[in-house]
Amino acid sequence: MERHSDSKKYANWSLENTASILSEQFPRSHIFVVRPARMTITRSAVFSCFDNFVPGDKYGTPTFYPMHKALKHLRDLLLCCLEHVKTLKIGEDIDSHNVETTNLSLMGFSKGCAVLNQFLYEFHYYDNNSSDDPNINHFIKLIKDMWWLDGGHNGPKNTWITDSEILRSFAKLRINTHIHVTPYQMQDKHRPWIQREENCFNDTLQRMGVSVQRTLHFGDKARSLSSHFNVLTDIRSNVQ
Numbered sequence: 001m002e003r004h005s006d007s008k009k010y011a012n013w014s015l016e017n018t019a020s021i022l023s024e025q026f027p028r029s030h031i032f033v034v035r036p037a038r039m040t041i042t043r044s045a046v047f048s049c050f051d052n053f054v055p056g057d058k059y060g061t062p063t064f065y066p067m068h069k070a071l072k073h074l075r076d077l078l079l080c081c082l083e084h085v086k087t088l089k090i091g092e093d094i095d096s097h098n099v100e101t102t103n104l105s106l107m108g109f110s111k112g113c114a115v116l117n118q119f120l121y122e123f124h125y126y127d128n129n130s131s132d133d134p135n136i137n138h139f140i141k142l143i144k145d146m147w148w149l150d151g152g153h154n155g156p157k158n159t160w161i162t163d164s165e166i167l168r169s170f171a172k173l174r175i176n177t178h179i180h181v182t183p184y185q186m187q188d189k190h191r192p193w194i195q196r197e198e199n200c201f202n203d204t205l206q207r208m209g210v211s212v213q214r215t216l217h218f219g220d221k222a223r224s225l226s227s228h229f230n231v232l233t234d235i236r237s238n239v240q
Helices: 007-013 015-025 070-088 110-128 134-141 164-172 193-207 225-238
Strands: 038-041 046-049 104-109 143-149 176-181 212-216
Touching (some): 007 015, 007 225, 015 225, 070 134, 110 134, 110 143, 134 143, 176 225
Parallel strands (some): 176 212
Antiparallel strands (some): 038 046
């Protein structure tokens, strides 16, 4: 980031710093931050590409599929990380932390919300194919909270999922849903569908009985990229 003329301005929100920010806001949780599988670097910007979770073009614009084994990939990553942590012998009884017996919170920020959206498609897949993978069915039951933090990508649709069938399968899981947005995405005149989709996502889930907590951050300030990043440091005051 520090070597790129654009990214160096946002080094306060690097992978490492984001992990520190979240660990301060959730001090009783273990924080795992997943780096994008690929970064497309142009002269003016760096694009995160989460190919390991959701297919995308060269700029990481996602295309969602009924199945891309994103949930399996996440489970495997967590299992691998926990095994590595156990080898560090950091003083804590890490053996007591078993991914198969814990409560999981999944959080996406900006384009990272596309990963959560792919999970929604796979929830629907497993809802209709419940015997396809017992391990994943159990893993899904461990997910208690999902956080969408100012979702956005450079595609023309599906920044937020609005398909009622997909959302109905999600609603069955009774996962607590947290929506945190800023004017940076909600007031983007060049991408007005983001606000419309978010409203539909929120309203549909609430009608289906999902516990939804929605927060607009910095609503009294002008739209800025700084407010977009600062949502990461502002969610503490809204954690229940």
